[in-house]
Amino acid sequence: MTSKRRFAVVTDSTADLPDEWRARYGIEVVPLKVIFGNETFRDRVDMSDDEFFRRLAAASKLPTTSAPSPGEFAEVYRRLAENHDGCISIHLGAQLSATAEAARIGAESVAGFRVEVVDSQTVTMPIAFLCRVAAECETLEVATAAVEARVPKTRVLALLDTLRYLEMGGRLNRAQAMIGTMLDLKPLLLVADREIKPVERVRTRSRAISRMVDYFRGELPVEHVAVMHAQAPDEAEKVAAGLRAELPGQEVAIGKIGCVLGTHTGPKALGVVYIKK
Amino acid sequence: MDGPLFKQALLGSLNWLATNHEEVNRLNVFPVPDGDTGTNMLLTLQSAVEDIKESNAAEVSKIAKLASHGSLMGARGNSGVILSQIFRGFARAVEGKSSLTPRELAVAFEEAANAAYRAVNKPTEGTILTVAREAGRSAAAAAGDDDATVPSVIAAAAAGARAAVLKTPSQLQILRDAGVVDAGGFGLQIILEGMLKSVEEVESFQVDTTAARPKAAQIALDLPEGGWGYCTEFLIDGTNLDLDQIRNEIEALGNSVLVVGEPELVKVHVHTDDPTRVINLAGGFGKILKLNVGDMSTQHKRILDSESAAGRPPRANGVGLVAVVAGPGLVEIFRGLGVDAIVEGGQTMNPSTQDMLTAVDGVPYNEVVLLPNNGNVILAASQVAGLTKKKVHVIETRSVPQGVAAVVAFRPERGGADNAAAMKAEAARIQTIEVTHAVRDTRSNGLKVKKGDVIGLINDKLEFAGADYAEVVNKALGKLGPDAYELVTVYRGQGASDDEMANLESAIRSNFPGLEVEVQQGGQQHYPFILSVE
Numbered sequence: 001m002t003s004k005r006r007f008a009v010v011t012d013s014t015a016d017l018p019d020e021w022r023a024r025y026g027i028e029v030v031p032l033k034v035i036f037g038n039e040t041f042r043d044r045v046d047m048s049d050d051e052f053f054r055r056l057a058a059a060s061k062l063p064t065t066s067a068p069s070p071g072e073f074a075e076v077y078r079r080l081a082e083n084h085d086g087c088i089s090i091h092l093g094a095q096l097s098a099t100a101e102a103a104r105i106g107a108e109s110v111a112g113f114r115v116e117v118v119d120s121q122t123v124t125m126p127i128a129f130l131c132r133v134a135a136e137c138e139t140l141e142v143a144t145a146a147v148e149a150r151v152p153k154t155r156v157l158a159l160l161d162t163l164r165y166l167e168m169g170g171r172l173n174r175a176q177a178m179i180g181t182m183l184d185l186k187p188l189l190l191v192a193d194r195e196i197k198p199v200e201r202v203r204t205r206s207r208a209i210s211r212m213v214d215y216f217r218g219e220l221p222v223e224h225v226a227v228m229h230a231q232a233p234d235e236a237e238k239v240a241a242g243l244r245a246e247l248p249g250q251e252v253a254i255g256k257i258g259c260v261l262g263t264h265t266g267p268k269a270l271g272v273v274y275i276k277k
Numbered sequence: 278m279d280g281p282l283f284k285q286a287l288l289g290s291l292n293w294l295a296t297n298h299e300e301v302n303r304l305n306v307f308p309v310p311d312g313d314t315g316t317n318m319l320l321t322l323q324s325a326v327e328d329i330k331e332s333n334a335a336e337v338s339k340i341a342k343l344a345s346h347g348s349l350m351g352a353r354g355n356s357g358v359i360l361s362q363i364f365r366g367f368a369r370a371v372e373g374k375s376s377l378t379p380r381e382l383a384v385a386f387e388e389a390a391n392a393a394y395r396a397v398n399k400p401t402e403g404t405i406l407t408v409a410r411e412a413g414r415s416a417a418a419a420a421g422d423d424d425a426t427v428p429s430v431i432a433a434a435a436a437g438a439r440a441a442v443l444k445t446p447s448q449l450q451i452l453r454d455a456g457v458v459d460a461g462g463f464g465l466q467i468i469l470e471g472m473l474k475s476v477e478e479v480e481s482f483q484v485d486t487t488a489a490r491p492k493a494a495q496i497a498l499d500l501p502e503g504g505w506g507y508c509t510e511f512l513i514d515g516t517n518l519d520l521d522q523i524r525n526e527i528e529a530l531g532n533s534v535l536v537v538g539e540p541e542l543v544k545v546h547v548h549t550d551d552p553t554r555v556i557n558l559a560g561g562f563g564k565i566l567k568l569n570v571g572d573m574s575t576q577h578k579r580i581l582d583s584e585s586a587a588g589r590p591p592r593a594n595g596v597g598l599v600a601v602v603a604g605p606g607l608v609e610i611f612r613g614l615g616v617d618a619i620v621e622g623g624q625t626m627n628p629s630t631q632d633m634l635t636a637v638d639g640v641p642y643n644e645v646v647l648l649p650n651n652g653n654v655i656l657a658a659s660q661v662a663g664l665t666k667k668k669v670h671v672i673e674t675r676s677v678p679q680g681v682a683a684v685v686a687f688r689p690e691r692g693g694a695d696n697a698a699a700m701k702a703e704a705a706r707i708q709t710i711e712v713t714h715a716v717r718d719t720r721s722n723g724l725k726v727k728k729g730d731v732i733g734l735i736n737d738k739l740e741f742a743g744a745d746y747a748e749v750v751n752k753a754l755g756k757l758g759p760d761a762y763e764l765v766t767v768y769r770g771q772g773a774s775d776d777e778m779a780n781l782e783s784a785i786r787s788n789f790p791g792l793e794v795e796v797q798q799g800g801q802q803h804y805p806f807i808l809s810v811e
Contacts, residue, residue: 182606182609182610182797183614183681183685183766183795185685198688199688200686201614201685201687203685203766203811204811205763206763
């Protein structure tokens, strides 16, 4: 399948692209970075998820994250230019990270190689879904159109065990989200339309999970769906099994949240991510 | 009975209730520091009489109308709200009449009782409702006599009330157990007796205006830039006053406008930035009386915290949140969850309809969800909807935990009606355990309780008594069945020491290892602990 294609698909490590898809479609993954003190790690390259969350829990100071540099993107594009006519480069939402911008600048420095940079407006596996959609297209034009049509339909429903990480990373304004600092709330967040907004505030985890699934039901039909988790494999498996039973014929993947996203979600995050039809 | 006589009767009843309201308070049947029935009725009656003091209306209908409106605006607590409905029914019955025959007075008493019954969802016998009805029946019987007079009809009403009050313990188990009569019914009896005293006496009563107005519930509102302006209240005394015209002209100068009364006397209430302009305008209609201008910014500032008002963008659904709550920690929790205005009040300080109306009118949204958070506040809260132009959804939360659950379920993207339905459903899921001390010896719900005992109430119902907090909470959680729940939130009140808090927390953790425990500083009075179980 890949042999026919003359364009490459590029993404970044926050797509949480399953290894199997990466191998099957030959997708390039550019890593973001996680910085613990003065140590820098490439997301999903230098450190495993398990190792990362162990360190996150033990760290006295939260790690920071950073986008790949334009130069790193340029390097990837230059390498791809050797045996491709062009590429589609699909990235983490520009409202959350400078990654897409870095890709755009990097692309400009590679003369004669066509790069379609797409701001996915989202995080985690919806980006992987977009990559798969692109990889299954015949031409770069068709792929770009197909991906851009789906960008507004990407959704991430996330249940965080604590808002501490998201807030410290500057990605959430509690006052805006109507989430006080006093009570231990389990907010259900929705990433859609370039925003992170709370859709529901719940006090216990089991109710929050059932609310998340309820909300998802209201979003059907969907084209792709996956259950994401950070260090919560049993709950993810349970939610996925429930969805598979409800949606016969629908592939329900389970994905693991990587280090960069994990820095903001913290451990025990659980999500249902999808692309609406 | 004409206007001046009815006015005199009401002033007399206020005087008599002011003298006796402590006795009404002491009749609290429940062994918890309950809603201050006597104080609530007194405040309601004071508000009813306030406008009347200024009125020289000759017609009984006008005095009755002022009493009806004033009591509605000042209604506090269940008994106060029912009292306001009694005045309302009376005013309807005498509409258009300049004076009442004994027969018509009796009919008005009966209609007053009917109105009160209609106002209550589930009328309970053995309460103020029964007393009002019996007073009306007794008055009607007396009015049938050939030589019936106004005093004889009032005397019969008072006697009927007294007899009905004495019978209340046979109608209500909790009264029987506690060995008391119904407080609200007794309050009504006092009011009728006060009327009788004043109409019988030749010289009119000197009303004790120095009787200190008990502490009003305070309202904490988000303070907009430039403040709230001035709460401006006055009466216009004139002839052929056109209420609609006055209302229209004043509405252009402020908000929360109330223009009520008669063509001869109009009461105006407005929140405005320019009181001088309002007064000048009103002065063109007639003579200004009883002018009262209060700077609302200074009234409200001290209860505001810095974090709340700033940085909150307008809400997408255009729905505001108002909650009744007391205790610094609880206020903070409700604010943190997005509540726009807090009306301070609760178990022992029932806010009035007016307090809640002011808060509802003060939030910058045209649709408002109102959370009473106490069983004794629900009725007064439910009156607010009829007094404001805003759309008001009252969620009948009976406790702080129910209120928290309701607010947590609020979603800023969802419309008012859908939010109200979801909030109601969430509140209903919550089990509330309240822990306090009995204020008197009593028997209730089959339990014998001594003054000072620790008592535990599950959803407002006394279930357990014991020597210490942990013991009572253990029993209460055991009764609820811990397997059905995940999380216990403990709101620690003012009366709980660090040791007591630590003991309770470790007792819950060791006895119910399956439950998550979260401790919050509530700072509420009277209840050392309030627990939310979900």
